[in-house]
Amino acid sequence: MSVIQRLLSLPDAFSLNLCASLLGIEKGVAKVYLSRWAAAGYVKSSGPRTGFYFNVLKNRNSTSEFLPQAVLHVHPTALVRGATVIHASGLTTQVAHQIDVAVLAPANRAHTDGFVAWPKSKRWYVAMRDMKLKDGLFGLPALQPEAALADMFATSNDWHPDIDDLEVDELDWAKFKVVCDRLGIEVPEQLKSLVE
Numbered sequence: 001m002s003v004i005q006r007l008l009s010l011p012d013a014f015s016l017n018l019c020a021s022l023l024g025i026e027k028g029v030a031k032v033y034l035s036r037w038a039a040a041g042y043v044k045s046s047g048p049r050t051g052f053y054f055n056v057l058k059n060r061n062s063t064s065e066f067l068p069q070a071v072l073h074v075h076p077t078a079l080v081r082g083a084t085v086i087h088a089s090g091l092t093t094q095v096a097h098q099i100d101v102a103v104l105a106p107a108n109r110a111h112t113d114g115f116v117a118w119p120k121s122k123r124w125y126v127a128m129r130d131m132k133l134k135d136g137l138f139g140l141p142a143l144q145p146e147a148a149l150a151d152m153f154a155t156s157n158d159w160h161p162d163i164d165d166l167e168v169d170e171l172d173w174a175k176f177k178v179v180c181d182r183l184g185i186e187v188p189e190q191l192k193s194l195v196e
Helices: 003-009 016-023 027-040 067-074 082-088 122-127 145-154 173-183 189-195
Strands: 013-015 052-054 099-104 115-120
Touching (some): 003 016, 016 052, 082 099, 145 173, 173 189
Parallel strands (some): 099 115
């Protein structure tokens, strides 16, 4: 079977294990094939150590079409959070330069290109269980804006927006307060007048 035939027999996006299974080869042999195919530009890895590939020979748009699938392959608990949610919801003009996702800690060392993984505890996931957007964002589950904002303030090394950066009339401040309580943080001083 030629390289082209093998690649055309694979899906538009696939894992290393699926590649080995569909081609009827050992995983180690599949790694060698994929390395060579990537060097030739036939496939593209979704990032370091992910074990997930886009079949660009078969579908030039596979990189963008199947990116959420790649993220969920690496981090099944991925949940879009932070500035990504705030900007996508139209609540700030500050543009997020990456897509932030919460992942269950400890996060593995794999890194999906274009995404930043923020390890979160099981307790955090319990606190956010009913704080998800109905339709998600970018094909992934996502936090509601109020939950995303509270989580940003609960995360010390995250961006903390100034009140001037936010469309304050568009947020449900009672819900924001509930999430702050769940996360065990005080309402930030600059936002207290909005919550009361």
